[in-house]
Amino acid sequence: MRKLYEYSATELSSLLRGREVSAAEITEAALGRIEAVEGQVDAFLTVTADEARAAAERVDAKIAAGEELAPLAGIPVAVKDNICTRGVRTTCASRMLENFVPPYDATVTEKLEAQGAVLTGKTNMDEFAMGGSCENSYFKKTKNPWDTSRVPGGSSGGSAAAVASCEVPLALGSDTGGSVRCPASFCGIVGLKPTYGAVSRYGLVAFASSLDQIGPFGRTVDDVALLYGAICGHDPRDATSKNAALGEVRGEVKGLRLGVPKEYFGEGISPEVKAAVYAAVERLKGLGAEVVEISLPSTDYALAAYYIISSAEASSNLARYDGVKYGFSGNREGTLNDLYLSTRSQGFGAEVKRRIMLGTYVLSSGYYDAYYKRAKLLQGVIGQEFADAFEKCDAIVTPVNPTTAFKLGEKCDDPVQMYATDVCTVTVNIAGLPGVSLPCGSDAAGLPIGMQVIGPRFSETRLLSIAKCYETAVGGFAVKEM
Amino acid sequence: MEIDVRHIARLAKLDIPEEELPRMEQELSSIVSMVEKLPELASKESLLDPENTMELRPDVVQPSFPRDEMLKNAPDTAAGCLMVPKVVE
Numbered sequence: 001m002r003k004l005y006e007y008s009a010t011e012l013s014s015l016l017r018g019r020e021v022s023a024a025e026i027t028e029a030a031l032g033r034i035e036a037v038e039g040q041v042d043a044f045l046t047v048t049a050d051e052a053r054a055a056a057e058r059v060d061a062k063i064a065a066g067e068e069l070a071p072l073a074g075i076p077v078a079v080k081d082n083i084c085t086r087g088v089r090t091t092c093a094s095r096m097l098e099n100f101v102p103p104y105d106a107t108v109t110e111k112l113e114a115q116g117a118v119l120t121g122k123t124n125m126d127e128f129a130m131g132g133s134c135e136n137s138y139f140k141k142t143k144n145p146w147d148t149s150r151v152p153g154g155s156s157g158g159s160a161a162a163v164a165s166c167e168v169p170l171a172l173g174s175d176t177g178g179s180v181r182c183p184a185s186f187c188g189i190v191g192l193k194p195t196y197g198a199v200s201r202y203g204l205v206a207f208a209s210s211l212d213q214i215g216p217f218g219r220t221v222d223d224v225a226l227l228y229g230a231i232c233g234h235d236p237r238d239a240t241s242k243n244a245a246l247g248e249v250r251g252e253v254k255g256l257r258l259g260v261p262k263e264y265f266g267e268g269i270s271p272e273v274k275a276a277v278y279a280a281v282e283r284l285k286g287l288g289a290e291v292v293e294i295s296l297p298s299t300d301y302a303l304a305a306y307y308i309i310s311s312a313e314a315s316s317n318l319a320r321y322d323g324v325k326y327g328f329s330g331n332r333e334g335t336l337n338d339l340y341l342s343t344r345s346q347g348f349g350a351e352v353k354r355r356i357m358l359g360t361y362v363l364s365s366g367y368y369d370a371y372y373k374r375a376k377l378l379q380g381v382i383g384q385e386f387a388d389a390f391e392k393c394d395a396i397v398t399p400v401n402p403t404t405a406f407k408l409g410e411k412c413d414d415p416v417q418m419y420a421t422d423v424c425t426v427t428v429n430i431a432g433l434p435g436v437s438l439p440c441g442s443d444a445a446g447l448p449i450g451m452q453v454i455g456p457r458f459s460e461t462r463l464l465s466i467a468k469c470y471e472t473a474v475g476g477f478a479v480k481e482m
Numbered sequence: 483m484e485i486d487v488r489h490i491a492r493l494a495k496l497d498i499p500e501e502e503l504p505r506m507e508q509e510l511s512s513i514v515s516m517v518e519k520l521p522e523l524a525s526k527e528s529l530l531d532p533e534n535t536m537e538l539r540p541d542v543v544q545p546s547f548p549r550d551e552m553l554k555n556a557p558d559t560a561a562g563c564l565m566v567p568k569v570v571e
Contacts, residue, residue: 103551236539304517315494322495324566329557336567337495345497353496357506358513360494361485377523416512 004029006479009075009169009223016063016074023059023074027052027118030076034120034167037482040148042140043162045081046089047121052076055118062116072230073116078162078171081122082129083214084203085109088119092205093137094127096321096328096347106203107238108172108214108231115230120168123158127349128318129179129207131155132421135412136351143408144186145480146447150405153183156217160187163217165482170227171217176208177306178400178425180215181437185400185450188439188477190224190467191217193425195457196432198244199228200235206317208310211429219479221438221468225249228460247461251468254288258466259393263299264424270403276441276449277399280470284397287473289466294389294396298382299427305382306426307419308362308375314352315359321347354415383431390456395466399424400437400450428454436463438470439477448478485510 004026007015015021031049038044059074079085082092084102086109091097105113112119126136134142134157142157144150145165152161156173160183163171173180175193184191192215199214206212216227229246260281265274285291323329323343330342348356362371389396401421411418428435433454440451455463471477487507491498498506549562558565 100555103547103554239536239538301520304519307513308517308520319495323557324564326555326557332558332567334567336569339567340495341497344495348496353498354506354509354513356494356496357487357490357510361490361510361514362517364490364493371517371520374520374523375517378520381523415509416516419513419516 005033005166007169008220009072009218009226010220012075012169013071013073017069019063023056023063023118024053026074027056027076027120030120030168037165037167040143040482041145041161041165041167042142043123043158043165043167044078044121045091045093045124045139045158048088048119051088052118052120055116059116059118070115071226072112075117075170076120076168077112077117077227078120078123078159078168079109080125080156080159080171080173082125082174082205083109083172084205085119085122088122090122090205091139092128093125093139094347094349094352095138098138098328100327102203104203107200107235109203111231123156123162123171125158126155127352128205128314129155129174129176130314130351130355132178132182132418133406133411134158134183135408136349138349141408144405145482146188147405147445150407150447151186153186153401153405155179157183159217160184160189160191163187163219164189164480166479169218170223172227172231173215173217174204175213175215175429176211176310177429178422180217181400181425181435181450181452182421184217184437185448186405188448188480189217189219190221190439190477191215191437192224192228192460192464193428193435194228194232194460195244195434197240197242198232198434198458198460200233200238200241202235202237208313209317210313211310213429219477221249221464221471224436225464242458244458244460249461249464249468251465251472253284253466253469255290256395256466257290257292257393258284259292259294259389259396261294261296261299261389261396261398263296264398268402268420268423269399272443273399273401273403273449277397277451280440280451281397283473284466284470287469292393294392296385296389296427298378298385301378302382302427302430303419303423305375305378306422306430307358308371309379309430311355311359312363312372313359315356315363318352318356323347351415379430382427386431386433394455395459395463396454398452398454400452404443404445404447404449424452433457434460434463436467438467440470485514
């Protein structure tokens with residue numbers, strides 16, 4: 001018999017409406033599951049059991065009163081720890097914000113709360129979302145539920161691992177260069193990076209403002225659609241946000257032209273990943289899609305452009321951590337400069353310092369034109385190449401990661417090697433496009449492989465429809481027994 | 483590629499201990515040699531994205547966050563203000 005925690009959010013929502021279960025039972029099932037497997041997975045930085053129980057009680061009271069329920073009412077959701085939750089510690093997995101309790105909610109958390117979603121906790125991540133393995137957390141290392149000696153991917157590794165291990169049906173992450181899609185792929189679940197502007201970032205701790213987006217995780221495409229539909233839309237508090245909405249996700253590919261860019265299947269991509277993604281493309285072709293070969297020639301330069309732009313913006317965004325207004329505060333006995341230096345040197349971890357240094361360097365006098373300006377120009381070129389490609393196709397299919405999940409510690413000593421894991425995902429952020437990551441098989445060791453479907457701006461409905469079509473054809477995605 | 487790590491650290495307000503300087507320099511160099519691959523592009527294109535115009539919200543007077551709420555996370559406060567080390571003699 002299936003356990004309650006194994007149900008999808010969509011199923012739970014309908015059980016709740018049919019009064020077959022209560023919100024309290026759903027919440028207890030999630031909290032029980034967290035207690036049972038958290039020791040192996042380490043997905044959470046904070047579990048908000050009391051708040052979750054209170055939220056579930058409010059939903060049950062609504063049901064008892066015969067009130068209308070919002071789609072996410074009573075559904076447990078985990079939130080990445082860089083998204084502000086009023087009254088609940090929000091650390092960014094950094095010593096800098098170890099004790100930071102936001103006095104306000106992010107727009108997305110506000111929307112979840114308004115729907116009656118049950119926040120079960122805040123999830124682990126790479127410090128300030130900088131990393132591809134979740135190993136840069138100041139607090140703990142999250143493990144991949146498929147093999148706990150391996151990384152869950154990053155930076156939203158805690159959210160992905162929590163969903164993959166059935167601790168929660170839904171979670172929110174953020175994606176600046178692949179941080180939703182990469183861990184979704186490593187953990188064998190579905191993750192969506194929405195169009196730049198589709199979801200408000202108000203209350204998301206800024207990393208690289210021209211690239212950051214909040215995105216949903218789920219074990220099914222319908223669940224990801226459910227959560228995306230709840231968080232998208234214009235917000236006056238984020239000047240980049242737009243009036244995005246989700247249409248009906250039909251699960252059809254008939255007549256759609258799928259572009260396969262050869263640059264994403266180069267020598268850096270493992271043969272097993274290539275084979276799995278090609279097989280998925282064939283499958284979609286069998287379901288009625290037309291497959292066209294396309295070219296995105298500047299892909300090779302995207303990683304460099306990404307690290308210049310993201311580090312430059314990070315060095316500027318993270319200048320706010322000065323030990324004065326909030327967060328960790330260093331030596332207050334000396335000068336103001338001593339306070340800044342000691343706060344930042346002790347509060348930030350190694351990778352964050354590396355990125356701040358790189359960002360400061362590329363923006364420093366005499367180097368701005370050579371790096372930042374060139375990268376921004378390349379951003380325009382990459383965007384144009386995608387626009388040209390979408391003249392020939394309706395969506396683009398690529399791998400998500402060059403390999404399956406690697407071992408904990410395997411890439412920690414070489415930042416360049418770690419950065420290379422983002423090679424297939426950064427272009428989507430650079431061009432501000434939506435991309436969905438979904439499972440498409442596994443390697444010889446049984447580790448999940450992910451494929452990425454990229455579309456034009458605000459084509460989330462189409463992308464989720466393609467993903468759902470594939471999901472239905474393969475009979476749903478496997479869940480790891482734990 | 484020579485990177486003046488000390489100078490960059492000063493700009494970034496980071497204290498990199500003497501013994502970590504070589505490692506930081508080596509890591510930065512390896513990242514910089516990766517990002518140096520970028521091609522030269524004609525620079526006539528605008529750096530602004532015409533499709534991503536931003537919209538300011540109407541400038542209306544509304545209540546802001548209560549001061550004591552906002553100061554709760556501050557390391558040191560006095561008389562409703564943030565405290566910093568003395569900056570003028």
